Amino acid sequence: MSPRFFPLAVCGLLAAGLAPFTSAQVGGPLIASLKAPELSGFKLAGNVLQGQGGAAITLTTRGTLPATQYLESAAVLLPSADPVQAGRLLSALTGADLAAPLAAFLKRPEVQAKLAAGLSADSDPYVLSFKTAGTGLSMTVALQTLSGFEAVPVSRILGDPAAPYAIRMYSDFQCPYCQQAELEALPTVLKGLPRDVRFEFHQFPLESLHPNARVAAEASVCAAKQGKFFAFKDALFRRSDWQKSANPSMVFQAVAQGAGVNVGSYRSCIADRAGKAEVDAGLAEASRLGLNSTPSVYIGSYRVADPYSPASYQALLDFVRAK
Structure with a gap:
């Protein structure tokens, strides 16, 4: 079953309706998750929340100290495939109000026909899966992960290149959303960059949308x-001012000169297209990783849910660094 089967209406609500890592949800502090109203009837025994009627949620956590434990994933088992209860619990685990849309989704005949085999979906920043067994329903919620990142030149790294944790931003100079992230989030994020974290800029110009992005x-x-x-x-x-220009090269040269480059060497580099191979490598990496939008920002293996909010970076850093 394709992971893209989950209907766009629900995926869109999940992506847009989340307050990333600020409420009780997978990826956030465990203590906050346990306080979710939808879980008030559950009792914690070890790593399992036991509910009335045999419902159970198995929790996978990150970190060893109670005050700094984070919820990494959750596996829900309902003895009865109750779509309303499933929706309430998914809401608790994602921080988005998904009770009604998930209930409607699970009741659809074409979905009912496929639940026995199982189906899943990627919906930033989560991977969701559903499966029925007999009269019961299992559901899992986990953070999406990505691996296989390429190294970038030291010239595109801030912080210690050997730092164990990396913030990787895949960006397009002409993308207005990248500009928003650069202006609204990065100054704060980079100002407080911990010594064990590095920032990497990965080239990902979306040429089909932004004709000046590659140059x-x-x-x-x-x-x-x-x-x-x-x-x-x-x-x-x-x-x-350069973004809709038919020939932005003079703007780029002026910006480069203002940044302190030697103009003669810069002109020779541009004329020889000495930057082409590096940009091609960035595009190849993004394609191999399956990225299709900018800005795409990762900390470790996990995607930053809101690249315009410094709090989202900090919360994910806390999650990744939890020990």
Whole structure:
């Protein structure tokens, strides 16, 4: 069964309705999850929440100290395939009000026909799965994970390149949402960057949507060759006057010059398209990883649910670093 089977109406609500890692949900503090109103009738025994009528939720946690334990995933077992109860529990585990849409989804005849074999869905930042067995229903909620990231040049890293934790941003210079993340979130995130965390910028120009994105990315590589990548990147994201220009090259040169590059060397780099291979490598990596939107931001294996909120970065960092 394709993981994309889950209907767009529900996926859209899940993606848009979450307050990332601020309420009781998978990925957040365990203590907050246990206080969810929908779980008030459950009793914790070891790592299992036991509810009335035989309902059970098996919790997988991250971290060893009670005050810093996080809920990594949850497996729900309902002795009766009650779509209303399933919806209430999914709401508790995601922090989004999904009771009504999930109940409607599980009642659909075409879904009923497939539940015995099981079906799943990716819906940022979660992976959801559902399966019936006899009269019962099992449901799992876990954070999406991704692996196989490529290394980037040191010129595109802030912090210690050997730091054990990485914030990886896949970005497009012409993308307005990338610009929003750069202006609204990154100044705060990078100002408080812990010593054990590094920030990486990964090139992902969406050429079909943004005709100037590739040339901007190649210009940034030419600035990076002189150690001025971040000065160039920050200055370019603060400007929008080049984005619809038929020939933005003079803007890029002015930004590069303002960032302190040697203009002659920069011009030679642009003329030789010396940044092309590096940008091509970024596009190949994004394609291999299955990324299709910018900004896509990962901390460790996990995607930042709200790349425009510094709190979302911090909450996921706390989760990833929990011991």
